[in-house]
Amino acid sequence: MATSFNEQFDQHGVWRREFALRLKLLAEWLKDHELLDSAVEERLKRLEGQMRSDKVMVAFVAEFSRGKSELINAIFFAGYKRRIMPASAGRTTMCPTELGYDAEVPPCLRLLPIETRLQPQPLMEWRMVPEKWTRLDLDVNDPSQLAQAIEKVSEVRRVTQEEAKALGFWHDDVPEDNPMPGSDGLYEVPKWRHALINIAHPLLKQGLVILDTPGLNAIGAEPELTVNLIPQAHAVVFILAADTGVTKSDLAIWKEHLIAEDNESNVDSRLVVLNKIDTMWDSLSTPQQVQSQIDRQRSTTAEILQLPQDRVIPVSAQKGLVAKVNSDAQLLEQSRLPVLEQALANGVLGQRQGILRTAVAQSISELRTEGARVINIRRRDLAEQMVELKGLRGKNMSVIKHMRARIEQEQGDFDASGAKIHAVRSVHLKLLREVFTLLGTSTLKAEMGELTSALRQPGIKLGVKKAYAETFTRLRAGLNQAQKTSAEIQSMLTGTFRQLNAEYGFSLQAPREPDLARYERDLDLVERSHNQYLGVGNALRLAQPEFADRLVRALATRLRVVYESALGEVELWNKSAAAQLDAQLRERRRNFGRRLEAIERIQQAASGLDDRIAEIETQEKALDELDAKLGELTAHLTQVPAAQTNDEPALKTA
Structure with missing residues (x-):
């Protein structure tokens, strides 16, 4: 028997709750194994919030x-x-x-x-x-x-004609839409x-x-x-x-x-x-x-x-x-009610789950990549230590002492590189501020102020579509400029990361650039819904300043959601780049500490070298297990529930 809307919605709810729980367990596991940097933590919070509040x-x-x-x-x-x-x-x-x-x-x-x-x-x-x-x-x-x-x-309330007009239920120019007066001469409004x-x-x-x-x-x-x-x-x-x-x-x-x-x-x-x-x-x-x-x-x-x-x-x-x-x-x-319920179930939920699963799969894939990158840094550091320690077998104390001096020299050079990294971050943040300004509240407020002024011009608003079109043209231009600046930042990040990788043996990779083009599509949808409302049928309503003001405020509310989402994506992108660099700097400093500690132990006891090599081999195995567990936990999150795989959506959603 076909699943009803109510039953399928139950399944949808179970899937979302299970996903949120698995996500929480993944976060705890990542934290326990020091794989949870600020960008990964932010991504997890967003995913969990999206699932719980969808x-x-x-x-x-x-x-x-x-x-x-x-x-x-x-x-x-x-x-x-x-x-x-x-x-x-x-x-x-x-x-x-x-x-x-x-x-x-x-x-x-x-x-x-x-x-x-x-x-x-x-x-x-x-x-x-x-x-x-x-x-x-x-x-x-x-x-x-x-x-x-x-x-x-x-x-309902009974009001005078003037009150009905002020509330938006009476229009002198469209008498057929106006409420009928009662025997008391008053009009019925909600x-x-x-x-x-x-x-x-x-x-x-x-x-x-x-x-x-x-x-x-x-x-x-x-x-x-x-x-x-x-x-x-x-x-x-x-x-x-x-x-x-x-x-x-x-x-x-x-x-x-x-x-x-x-x-x-x-x-x-x-x-x-x-x-x-x-x-x-x-x-x-x-x-x-x-x-x-x-x-x-x-x-x-x-x-x-x-x-x-x-x-x-x-x-x-x-x-x-x-x-x-x-x-x-x-x-x-x-x-025939079950037929309607089935159309709603397959359509609304089938499409909604498809959208959610696509978003989830992409975010989980990025989480997996971030976690794997930290594991690979640790693996590479262990490999370097292994080569270094095996090279000391059979060597006398002066060679070991020389090795210690070389590590300390490397550590000093690395610490001095902080100024260069800080300079790169300064340029990056300057460009980022430009993007934040383009997508910020003050820019949106200025645009809405300009549109309000245009709509307050006297006379029937037959040119209202033109005023809206000009506003949306400027909004799109701002989004395009934000995308260009983002591309400039991405190019700079790629070049800088490549240079740091070459100089310090890092494995930095610039995170995926935010796709602001999809917010342009959101602007298109908002503009269409307003254009639809700006037909001749509403021209008379738009002639009233208070009604035009309400329309602009409604527009501002919807645009604010679009711009806040775009800003959130840019912030997450920035956080991913910064967190990746911070993680590799932190791991490199730890690596210097571990290498110096190993040399010290070798200097103190002849058996220290073999013990340290055995420790590194154990740590390498532990990292392999960690990587396998990360793959297993993230794979669980992208599995499609069996109950959701067979229904073909009958109704698409926007």
Whole structure:
């Protein structure tokens, strides 16, 4: 039987936990054998952090009343034997809702008041100010209390037209999108801007994040949701009603927020669900006729959305939930829910694990190389000592004394080389500071300031795409300059290491140069998600300075993540080069100490020479065993779990 999304996510969680544990054991072993320099330690910390904190976000997007919350209930919360997300008739989820798990926060629902839209801080900054959120504690063992508390995401406020306009829900130029006034002349808007639900659900504990989004009007009013959260989701599930198919507002969400015209690749991370197929189950029609209607709707939907037909999956979320609650296998099969779960399992997790394993394999390979290099330095030093000591066999004390003087002379020359190495490091750090400046916070802040000024020019922003294009052109130029400077540093390191290897017998090798080109690809993705949002449909919104400011702040939040990642890679590269040099300098100083100690012992006792040769032979064997153990421990970390090798991904992720 095919593995469900829940089961496969369990396997994914087990794999990540086992990997993190093996990584910890490797770190302890490396430390015990003095193979853990600062660069290796940093690489291990990053890998462990990546494994422990890796999140898989699935965004559920739909216009109102498409059964989105019911689908979330059916896939993720059927184990509670009741609905957890509000899924009654009419508008349910009124604000974007994130379900995740943070072990450091007690189970709770946090709600950010809608009034925060009137202030300049982006959503990401509000996350850092927990006291500004309304918090309700949740009892995860009481499904009734849990469901009742989560119903708060559907709360609304009634406001005047001016308030609705200030909050981004009213636009004089787009009357068809505006809310209808009630009998009291007031307008209904969401009470909350964003909701965070933190519960120890098994899937959420293992790194799943579910993003439940409201309808078109609410999506458009929150640029950070559109340009940051949805584009960064590993998969987007877009829900339509099977009986109506693709409506005008559905198509608007799809075109404006989910699919970029100039980027076909993000089609691979989109899955369309034709929900409520049970409305087509008709006792007056034969099963074949019902199936024919569903197939026709599926085909039409795929054609309108320009998707392969296998990315459109018909289901009945409501019947799927009922079937799971009542353990009704026949009804579950009729609901088609397992087909959707399988597509999510193979696609989201298959691709995510592939990406993680690729990153892991590369980092582990570099760890293996760093550790092996230190072992080889020790092996070479022992070989030098062995040649030196064997050459002393049968020699008198004056020869041994001369040997001691030669070693002391070598040690003195080596210590004097410190000034040259320091000069090389000074030039290296000067160039490195240039890279840090290009990728630093102040550079990004200046660019965002310039973009804000351009968007604040009076009039409708028909030239807004040009302002964005100029900003991204400058950002790319900065990244390219950082890459050129990095290449210059790499060239200098290679030359310097070659010279040190020749002069002092080192085995230095310049670490792999950071690939900043991939961050340029990240910039492309960010620019596409913003360009998609800057169409004529939002030109009127952009005419409002406060809305344009919110958009730039959302952009800055996302760019900061890209630039911090690039800086982190440059810092690790620098640390790898410095740590490698420090390790070889340290080993060489130890080597001088061991050689002088051996000569001293030989001078004191005739038997010292043979004893020392035997010791070195024992140490050489120990190094061979150490190298074999390092290979074994790192090989364990790159093994693919058997359960993950057979599934062919059906849905790619971004």
